[in-house]
Amino acid sequence: MxxxxxxxxxxxxxxxxxxxxxxxxxxxxxILSASNKEDLPPITLSAGMPLSDAPLSLKSGTYYEIEIEADGSQELALVGAEFFRAIWIDEIVIEGLEIRPLGLDSVEFDEAGVMEIGFLAIKPGRYTLRVPGSTGETQRLEITIE
The missing domain is CATH 1.20.5 (Single alpha-helices involved in coiled-coils or other helix-helix interfaces)
Structure with missing residues (x-):
């Protein structure tokens, strides 16, 4: 040697x-250790129902897991390219299948189901996830990364 x-x-x-x-x-x-992980309240996709009870406040450098639940009442999506580019997505889990994407622009549910996204918040700023084509405030989720 x-x-x-x-x-x-x-x-x-x-x-x-x-x-x-x-x-x-x-x-x-x-930063991927258990001491740096936080579970977020779920996002609910249901026709005419609010996405969430309150805005989300995240801390840059913290690992988060969030569930997105669709009840199947309508084909619904969430868009938020700016938010998805401000985070590093570790994995997306759908029915036990793990997906490790390079990037994401939106997600869509054609029927009832649950998706879990594990990510690391990176870029501070104010972001929005919203149901495309909707105008109501309840169809938007405001997210701040500090």
Whole structure:
């Protein structure tokens, strides 16, 4: 083994415990550790019903999981390209199938079902998820990333 390879291997092996003891407070999984995860209240897709009870306030650098539930009363979608570009989507789970997309523009339910999205909030700002073609305030969900 040459000297450079030996040095790199030694540095990599000794860096692990130092990171675990860092001031960040996260475990070896870093920002994806359980201590940095928060469950959000679900979004409900139902004809004529509000999407959510209140706006969402998120913290940049925190991992969130949210369920989107559709009751099948109508074919409904959620659009919010700006929001989806302000987060890093870890996975989308639908009926036990895990999808790891590169990006997202919208989601749509043709029938009743549940979708869970796990994501990391990144870019601070104010964003909106909304039912396309709707004008009512209850068909919008305001999201702030601090």
């Amino acid at each position: 040459n000297r450079l390879t030996a040095f790199a291997l030694t540095a990599a092996l000794t860096a692990g415990p130092a990171f675990a003891d860092s001031d960040a407070g996260f475990g070896l999984a870093g």
